[in-house]
Amino acid sequence: xxxxxxxxxxxxxxxxxxxxxxxxxxxxxxxxxxxxxxxxxxxxxxxxxxxxxxxxxxxxxxxxxxxxxxxxxxxxxxxxxxxxxxxxxxxxxxxxxxxxxxxxxxxxxxxxxxxxxxxxxxxxxxxxxxxxxxxxxxxxxxxxxxxxxxxxxxxxxxxxxxxxxxxxxxxxxxxxxxxxxxxxxxxxxxxxxxxxxxxxxxxxxxxxxxxxxxxxxxxxxxxxxxxxxxxxxxxxxxxxxxxxxxxxxxxxxxxxxxxxxxxxxxxxxxxxxxxxxxxxxxxxxxxxxxxxxxxxxx
Amino acid sequence: xxxxxxxxxxxxxxxxxxxxxxxxxxxxxxxxxxxxxxxxxxxxxxxxxxxxxxxxxxxxxxxxxxxxxxxxxxxxxxxxxxxxxxxxxxxxxxxxxxxxxxxxxxxxxxxxxxxxxxxxxxxxxxxxxxxxxxxxxxxxxxxxxxxxxxxxxxxxxxxxxxxxxxxxxxxxxxxxxxxxxxxxxxxxxxxxxxxxxxxxxxxxxxxxxxxxxxxxxxxxxxxxxxxxxxxxxxxxxxxxxxxxxxxxxxxxxxxxxxxxxxxxxxxxxxxxxxxxxxxxxxxxxxxxxxxxxxxxxx
Numbered sequence: 001x002x003x004x005x006x007x008x009x010x011x012x013x014x015x016x017x018x019x020x021x022x023x024x025x026x027x028x029x030x031x032x033x034x035x036x037x038x039x040x041x042x043x044x045x046x047x048x049x050x051x052x053x054x055x056x057x058x059x060x061x062x063x064x065x066x067x068x069x070x071x072x073x074x075x076x077x078x079x080x081x082x083x084x085x086x087x088x089x090x091x092x093x094x095x096x097x098x099x100x101x102x103x104x105x106x107x108x109x110x111x112x113x114x115x116x117x118x119x120x121x122x123x124x125x126x127x128x129x130x131x132x133x134x135x136x137x138x139x140x141x142x143x144x145x146x147x148x149x150x151x152x153x154x155x156x157x158x159x160x161x162x163x164x165x166x167x168x169x170x171x172x173x174x175x176x177x178x179x180x181x182x183x184x185x186x187x188x189x190x191x192x193x194x195x196x197x198x199x200x201x202x203x204x205x206x207x208x209x210x211x212x213x214x215x216x217x218x219x220x221x222x223x224x225x226x227x228x229x230x231x232x233x234x235x236x237x238x239x240x241x242x243x244x245x246x247x248x249x250x251x252x253x254x255x256x257x258x259x260x261x262x263x264x265x266x267x268x269x270x271x272x273x274x275x276x277x278x279x280x281x282x283x284x285x286x287x288x289x290x291x292x293x294x295x296x297x298x
Numbered sequence: 299x300x301x302x303x304x305x306x307x308x309x310x311x312x313x314x315x316x317x318x319x320x321x322x323x324x325x326x327x328x329x330x331x332x333x334x335x336x337x338x339x340x341x342x343x344x345x346x347x348x349x350x351x352x353x354x355x356x357x358x359x360x361x362x363x364x365x366x367x368x369x370x371x372x373x374x375x376x377x378x379x380x381x382x383x384x385x386x387x388x389x390x391x392x393x394x395x396x397x398x399x400x401x402x403x404x405x406x407x408x409x410x411x412x413x414x415x416x417x418x419x420x421x422x423x424x425x426x427x428x429x430x431x432x433x434x435x436x437x438x439x440x441x442x443x444x445x446x447x448x449x450x451x452x453x454x455x456x457x458x459x460x461x462x463x464x465x466x467x468x469x470x471x472x473x474x475x476x477x478x479x480x481x482x483x484x485x486x487x488x489x490x491x492x493x494x495x496x497x498x499x500x501x502x503x504x505x506x507x508x509x510x511x512x513x514x515x516x517x518x519x520x521x522x523x524x525x526x527x528x529x530x531x532x533x534x535x536x537x538x539x540x541x542x543x544x545x546x547x548x549x550x551x552x553x554x555x556x557x558x559x560x561x562x563x564x565x566x567x568x569x570x571x572x573x574x575x576x577x578x579x580x581x582x583x584x585x586x587x588x589x590x591x592x593x594x595x596x
Binding site (some may be wrong): 272 | 336435439465481489492497509584
């Protein structure tokens with residue numbers, strides 16, 4: 001049994017934590033080699049500027065939702081979201097922005113002529129051949145969990161999907177699976193929204209400024225939509241990073257989820273040691289408790 | 299195998315969902331018999347009134363943290379929190395209130411003479427003899443999960459503990475396990491804070507008004523403490539329900555977690571059906587995704 005455990009740790013590229021002095025996550029990150037980090041690609045970063053000049057940056061996940069990623073870029077380029085609002089904030093669930101109007105149940109703004117009129121449902125991708133850095137942890141919703149391109153991923157039967165952890169971004173839809181148009185996007189601002197797994201297209205994740213969404217007043221209407229005198233938060237602009245002047249771009253470094261440093265950092269969290277921690281950890285972790293480190297470098 | 303599954307469903311008092319027409323959670327709740335509901339005891343309800351007359355109600359869990367529950371009642375009776383603040387709001391983690399001052403690392407208000415000067419660490423209770431309504435789901439942090447008195451509970455080896463789901467309330471402490479005095483309380487306002495499981499005393503849960511804490515501006519200081527010009531939210535008063543005039547009490551009904559209706563409602567969530575849902579559910583659920591229904595009746 002001991003041998004099996006050791007083998008599975010080695011298979012994950014980890015060393016048994018008892019063999020070495022404990023290194024904290026901060027220490028592991030500071031000692032990680034330069035090539036364990038990569039720069040997030042401005043082509044995939046959607047910059048939202050909210051009222052009060054608050055910046056939220058979303059990284060798209062083209063591997064999982066290529067048609068939606070392309071559409072979102074088209075919408076940002078056309079200025080689609082400029083002047084629209086964050087019109088729904090439901091406690092412990094999502095903040096949603098776009099043109100959807102709860103009263104009429106319709107969008108109050110047409111998509112630009114450059115946009116696709118129909119997008120496919122991109123709920124899952126084939127799990128086969130996906131470069132998954134698997135974790136050994138149990139998950140109630142998936143046979144297997146791990147990381148791809150920095151994103152938390154679950155595998156259910158033969159399909160892989162982005163797990164709806166805190167900060168994940170998805171495309172609102174009507175009842176038809178292929179009814180999302182990419183203009184209504186929601187951000188998970190509470191506990192992982194796992195009941196949405198495989199039910200909707202997940203397009204990316206917030207890498208910066210999620211607190212500007214999670215701390216918004218909750219809407220008191222149905223599903224957290226604002227109603228009556230409640231003021232939805234205005235979106236000043238939404239643009240892709242590669243279309244911004246260099247001095248308006250933010251530069252982010254992310255820890256490669258295939259790197260040794262990432263694996264070590266997971267183990268450091270799994271067997272957390274500090275003067276404060278007294279109980280021996282269970283050795284298990286939830287997929288949403290494992291976060292890729294993304295840091296602002298400029 | 300089929301027989302085993304059926305048996306375990308029967309053991310939980312559930313019926314195999316395929317046998318009957320699907321009933322939604324709303325339908326199950328509306329059809330639940332009167333005796334499936336119980337009134338929350340005003341003796342265990344802590345009413346916080348925040349600036350702007352915003353009400354937050356916390357239900358204490360004396361079965362799990364009897365000394366802390368007693369202390370909190372003493373503190374509320376003495377008016378301890380009146381005039382103090384919510385001084386820490388850390389995104390995707392906790393909102394904390396009390397007298398703790400981050401600059402001095404000390405409390406800025408002494409406990410009343412009526413309070414205990416020393417409380418025990420109440421991190422876990424013996425799992426044996428606990429009336430646990432167990433769930434069949436896998437959990438990375440516990441051997442078993444389920445419900446006791448409406449609270450989500452995990453069992454690790456021989457110890458049971460309150461799971462730190464959204465809305466759970468715990469007692470801040472220093473490095474020593476028995477250093478909490480019950481005056482600094484935190485509320486989980488993000489993903490389940492499972493790394494705190496068995497590391498700290500959990501005293502209860504928010505049953506009303508958590509949005510008044512979760513939507514507060516995040517503090518930009520260390521650990522989300524407010525700093526500089528940032529304004530902590532004032533606590534106007536904090537009182538136990540049984541000490542309030544009847545017309546200031548709120549009456550809550552909770553669905554008994556031992557009842558058939560509760561078990562049915564879990565299954566309805568587990569195998570969610572609606573015109574919107576297209577993918578077949580995995581059949582698994584996270585312990586924090588199962589919430590006891592608590593409703594305001596007055």
